[in-house]
Amino acid sequence: MKNFLLLNKLLHLYRTPEDQTYRMLFVDESTVKKILTWENTFKAVEAAMQRVSDGRIVQKPRIMTFIPNTSNVMGTMPGYLQDKQFGALGCKIVTSFPNNAKLENPLPSVNANIMILDETTGIMKAVIAGTEITTQRTAAASAVATKYLYVNQSKPCIVLAVLGTGVQGKIHAEMFRHFFHFQEVRLWNRTKETARSLAEELNKKYNTDSFKYYEDNESCVRGADVIVTTTNSPVAIVRLSWLKPGAHLNAVGANRHHFNELDKEVYRNGDLFVDSVETSQAEIAGLDSVADNLKGEVGAVINGTLKNSPNDRITIFNGIGKFLRYRIGVVPQKELQILRL
Numbered sequence: 001m002k003n004f005l006l007l008n009k010l011l012h013l014y015r016t017p018e019d020q021t022y023r024m025l026f027v028d029e030s031t032v033k034k035i036l037t038w039e040n041t042f043k044a045v046e047a048a049m050q051r052v053s054d055g056r057i058v059q060k061p062r063i064m065t066f067i068p069n070t071s072n073v074m075g076t077m078p079g080y081l082q083d084k085q086f087g088a089l090g091c092k093i094v095t096s097f098p099n100n101a102k103l104e105n106p107l108p109s110v111n112a113n114i115m116i117l118d119e120t121t122g123i124m125k126a127v128i129a130g131t132e133i134t135t136q137r138t139a140a141a142s143a144v145a146t147k148y149l150y151v152n153q154s155k156p157c158i159v160l161a162v163l164g165t166g167v168q169g170k171i172h173a174e175m176f177r178h179f180f181h182f183q184e185v186r187l188w189n190r191t192k193e194t195a196r197s198l199a200e201e202l203n204k205k206y207n208t209d210s211f212k213y214y215e216d217n218e219s220c221v222r223g224a225d226v227i228v229t230t231t232n233s234p235v236a237i238v239r240l241s242w243l244k245p246g247a248h249l250n251a252v253g254a255n256r257h258h259f260n261e262l263d264k265e266v267y268r269n270g271d272l273f274v275d276s277v278e279t280s281q282a283e284i285a286g287l288d289s290v291a292d293n294l295k296g297e298v299g300a301v302i303n304g305t306l307k308n309s310p311n312d313r314i315t316i317f318n319g320i321g322k323f324l325r326y327r328i329g330v331v332p333q334k335e336l337q338i339l340r341l
């Protein structure tokens with residue numbers, strides 16, 4: 001109720017001159033931050049993945065607009081889900097502008113907004129600031145995949161390796177320790193100082209010494225049970241020979257291209273799972289060695305229609321990200337039922 005009132009207060013109401021009854025809502029970042037919880041985001045992403053694999057969505061591969069002569073990209077992700085509780089027609093626009101961090105007043109490199117349209121009239125009902133949602137649901141998607149592909153197989157959760165300690169690296173380190181109780185969380189970053197200071201910050205925050213800073217990616221990865229990559233690296237930063245049999249990897253980093261952070265040999269020798277086969281196809285195209293070992297969707301594993309890999313197989317989750325994960329990431333919480341006005 002408190003959140004509901006808060007949301008009401010912060011909503012920006014807009015009446016069109018033509019139709020005084022139509023109101024468009026804007027939910028800003030600070031409101032989203034107050035409302036989202038990791039638990040709810042996890043449950044929502046889990047539900048979204050199941051629905052994707054149930055076939056209850058209309059969702060095409062996202063459109064990536066690459067800005068020439070830069071490393072900047074805009075992704076447009078439209079989608080529709082028919083569902084009384086979670087149903088949505090909408091579109092997310094997300095940008096990845098890696099140099100934002102170097103601005104005089106640094107900004108996140110990934111920024112997003114989500115447009116929600118009325119399912120009957122097609123009129124836009126709301127714009128939800130989507131940056132925090134993107135941050136949380138991306139880590140939650142990796143966590144859901146890790147739960148169903150790895151943790152539920154009773155595999156060890158002792159050492160987590162996180163490569164890349166930007167926004168995604170940080171939230172993955174925290175969320176994975178929270179959900180899976182890793183004893184050691186290793187952090188590596190191309191700029192060493194960033195990983196060192198994140199380890200220091202998180203050790204202080206959680207009053208622990210379990211966050212360890214690593215100077216090189218190989219030693220960070222060797223011996224790890226679960227590995228997360230969250231960089232813009234255009235070249236592989238994880239090699240097959242460094243991995244334990246049965247290790248699980250979440251390859252998150254994207255920017256201009258997915259499927260770059262792991263060496264092709266990792267894909268050739270592992271089982272690849274995605275959040276949506278249809279929306280992943282376009283980005284997998286051309287990477288034949290990746291496509292060969294594509295097993296299917298995490299949602300199908302959750303639904304029990306796709307078998308898990310044998311325990312000694314390396315498993316990989318590549319989350320492409322898509323509109324529905326964001327929408328569902330917000331809606332199940334009572335407070336945002338207001339969007340159903």
Ligand SMILES: NC(=O)C1=CN([C@@H]2O[C@H](COP(=O)(O)OP(=O)(O)OC[C@H]3O[C@@H](n4cnc5c(N)ncnc54)[C@H](O)[C@@H]3O)[C@@H](O)[C@H]2O)C=CC1
Pocket residue numbers: 096098101108109110134138163164165166167168169189190191230231232233234251252253254255256319320321322
């Ligand atoms: N799969 C998905 O659904 C999502 C993917 N992403 C992607 O995840 C990545 C990280 O996003 P954020 O943490 O928000 O960005 P960020 O800007 O906060 O962090 C970027 C990280 O990449 C590292 N990096 C950049 N260039 C590198 C290189 N050449 N080699 C090695 N490391 C390099 C930086 O040191 C930093 O750790 C980006 O590629 C972003 O596009 C972000 C959100 C959703």
Ligand SMILES: O=C([O-])C1=[NH+]CCC1
Pocket residue numbers: 075094095096110134254255320321322
């Ligand atoms: O799915 C997503 O939100 C993103 N993928 C790459 C940058 C952001």
